[in-house]
Structure formats: C-alpha cells, structure tokens
Amino acid sequence: RKPEPCCFVIFGATGDLTHRLIIPALYNLAESGLLPEPFCIVGVVRKQMSDQDLRQSLMEGLKRHATRPVKIDIAEKVLNCLTCIEADPSDPSSFDALNGVCEGLATKTGTCGNRLFYLAVPPTAFAPIAEQLARVGLLRETSGTWRRLVVEKPFGTDLASARSLNARLLKFANEHQIYRIDHYLGKETVQNILVLRFANGMFEPIWNRNHIDHIQITVEEKLSVGHRGSFYDATGALRDMVPNHLFQLLSLVTMEPPTRFEAHSVRSQKAEVLAAIQTQTPEEALRNSVRGQYHAGQVGGEAVVDYRSAPNVKPDSTTETYAALKLTIDNWRWAGVPFYLRTGKALGLKRTEVAIKFKQAPFAMFRCTPVDQLSHNYLVIGIEPAEGITMQFNTKVPGPSISIDGVEMKFRYKDYFHAAPSTGYETLIYDCMTGDNILFQRADGVEAGWQAVQPFLDAWKKAGADGLVGYEAGSEGPREADDLLARDGNQWRELT
Ligand code: BG6
Secondary structure, X not given: OOOOOEEEEEEOOOOHHHHHHHHHHHHHHHHOOOOOOOEEEEEEEOOOOOHHHHHHHHHHHHHHHOOOOOOHHHHHHHHHOEEEEEOEOOEHHHHHHHHHHHHHHHHHHOOOOOEEXXXXXXXXXXXXXXXXXXXXXXXXXXXXXXXXXXXXXXXOOOHHHHHHHHHHHHHHOOHHHEEEOOHHXXXXXXXXXXXXXXXXXXXXXXXXXXXXXXXXXXXXXXXXXXXXXXHHHOOHHHHHHHHHHHHHHHHHHHOOOOOOOOHHHHHHHHHHHHHOEOOOOHHHHHHOEEEEEEEOEEEOOEEEOOHHHOOOOOOOOOOOOXXXXXXXXXXXXXXXXXXXXXXXXXXXXXXXXXXXXXOOOOOOOOOOOOHHHOOOOEEEEEEEOOOEEEEEEEEEOOOOOOOEEEEEEEEEHHHHOOOOOOOOOHHHHHXXXXXXXXXXXXXXHHHHHHHHHHHHXXXXXXXXXXXEEEEEOOOOOOHHHXXXXXXXXXOOOOOO
C-alpha cells in the first residue's frame, strides 16, 4: 500500500546520513513502488545551493551507497522532485520562507499539506528546529492533514537531558507526531523477536524464570572509533549503544504480550519492562559492570592504534570503548534471572545476538554424562552476521552405547527468503509516512532506558580512571567481562 501524498522535508540534506541512508532508502522504496504519489522532497541546507547542485550531490551519494543496482530513471524521478532551501533556527525568518515554500509545493505538487520533517542534524538542533517549525505553524495538524517530526539518535546524553529534550519537543508537537528513530528496530531479525515469541505456541510457556537460567545480549563490533573521535570520546560505549540498541533487544525479549500489535500496546509493554529494570546502588553498579578501553592491536589483519591516540580523542581519556553489565528485572516473570549485556569496539569479530540459556535438565539418567557436563540449551536470536535462529540441544551420538553431545538446529533467513538488499531504513521511513509509530520509541520508553543506565554513568564518572580496564584491539574484550559471569557460575556463549 502506498502512503498518502506528502512532502518529505530533510534537515541536514547535505549530511552523511542523507547521502548514505535516507536517499538510498527512498530510492529502494520507489523501486518497490512504495513511495507516495504525488510526493516531493525539500532539502534544507545551512548554506544556499541550487536544486541542481543538491540533486547531483545526492545522486553521487546514491550511486556510492545504493544497496541495489541504480536504475537511473527511478533515481531521477526521486531526485527531480527535490527543492533546496536554506533555513537555520538562528534566523527565524528563514522558517517563514520555508513555510512559504512548503505551502507553494502543496498546491503545485498536490501533496495536500501532509509533511514529514526529518531532522538528520546534530541533537542540539532538534528542539530549536522544532520550535521554529511550530512558530510558523508547520507542525499544526488539521483534520485531514498530518505533520510529523522524525528525530535521530542520540536522544539525550543522560536521564536529565533526555527528560528535558522530551519536555521541549512535546511543547511544540504531540507525542503521536514524534518519531524517535532507533535503527535497530529497522532490522528484520529484531522485528522478528515479537513474531518468534507471540506467533508460536512453543516458546512463550517456557519464557520465564522457571525455565530460563539467564539471558545474554552481545553487540560486538570490529569497527574502531575511526574518525568519530570527538563524538565518541564524549559519549562512550554505554551511552552510544546500551539505552538505545541493546535495550531495544532487551525489551522485545522480556516484555509482556501486548494485547494488540499496534503502537500503544507494544510501546506500553516495552516501557513497562524497561521501567522494571532494578535501579542499582553506586556499589552495585560498580560490582555489576565492566568498562574497558582498547589498546593498539590488529583487527582482521589491519593495525588499529591505541584508542587514546585516535584523532580527536583526549590522550588521557577514560571513555570506555567496551561495556558489560549485569542487570535484573524486578517483575513476576523475570525475578532472579540475570541479564548480561556487553558491547564494544575494535573487537575480533562482528556479532550481534541474544542468547537465551535454559535451565539444565534436573536429572540426567544417562550414566555416561553427569548432568553438569551436558551441553547448554541455548536459543540464539542471531542479528549479525548470521540472521536467523539457532537452537542448541543435546543428542545421542550414534553407536551401540549411550553417549551424548550438543548439536544445533539452524534457521537462516537467507535459506527461506530472498529479500532485496536494503539499508535497514526503508521500513522505518515507510512507517513514518503511513503514520505507524510501532517501531519508534515513545518518551516514557526512552526515559526508562536512561533511568536504568544512569547509576552506571554516575558510578563510572565518580570512579574516573579507577576500574577502567584495558583490552587489545582484535581480542574478545577484557577478561574481566568473563569474570562478571564466572562469579555466577556462568560464561558467555562461545561461537559455534
Ligand atoms: C550506532 C552507533 O548507533 O550503531 C555506532 O553510534 C555503532 O557506534 C552502530 O557502530 C552499530 O550499528 P549496527 O547496525 O552496525 O550494529
């Protein structure tokens, strides 16, 4: 189904995100016949340039970053409907001009006044832009026309700043108009978590503290900080990944079943479970966490310099490039079940997965293998590199005597479905245009996420360099992350 006609206004039209993801995703939607008709794009820039120059730059970006062979007629159709305009929140009159352009385009193109404002700009600009849009009436909906505001991550840098940003945005727009993006929700395998849990009868009955021993969430990256030093050094692994991406995975895996598959029910359940993460005391936060920083090493045969020597990183930086946490969720379903989360940069491999470890069989009648030596029963939701689901269980080794070994049953997306390669933004952009905010974060969910990580942020800030451990680039991360689980008699799932 095509979305209703609309005008797609991109703030930050000359930026990396627009070139690398937004335009390639719009192209893919156009190729699949999923762009509205009529449709137009307004590219908002800080320094005036001609429509033609912006179109050309975006065409080059598209050719570089397209996930499918570019068909020029489709690409031209998308880009020829683009108008470029200069606007800057420090110059309010430029928003009056923007309003005029949008009004003109609504009549000229027949896009009926529906507008989507995509803020592909640094977070400090979110509220000032929203304020100016509201002032000139561009966020006012009337019966029959909609106005939407899409904001990118990071949404705040701690609980206080996230609350304040929510409060400011909600002064200018209603919650249903705000689409807070977390690109993890655009991943098929992440969306599939709800289908796995709630469209099958066999998992949900055992999805609780009676049968699940613990859950591990791993997001390991080979990428080092690269040229993002100034952003990353002020941010760190915890802020960059945990309250957003890892908590999206955590909430989908742990939420209660929503009554309906629609935004209100789903987002309420997600926010509820995040709010149930136990708030740790400063001592608990230190005891239940590991923060590491990488030293020079080799990742995939390439030399990686020491984090502190990377461009725009302070030479005495105590910013973590690796974080591991142990959390618990205080509710009926999860009481007593540990959740281990880890994420880091410059590691030996790229792996994103949720591993659910089930309790051991209570008694093994097979003399050959004592119960504590049976292989573990894991259900693994693989997000990268292998998209799919793996079940690990024990089986009899063929032969006259009883001997037991662990085996795997694997479902891989690529074996069943042949989806055209995508940027991961198509569904998110399509949903913004159709007005479905199920895959976007609501204010209370964002704040609940920050609330859960705040004790770690505070405790780490106070500890300074104390407790920051090193690991070699290209390794599996700091040994202390193994100790975090070993203390509970557990270990990270090994790759098979
Ligand atoms: C981004 C972070 O949000 O997610 C990056 O800012 C990180 O530091 C990226 O590399 C990871 O995304 P993915 O989809 O590659 O796991």
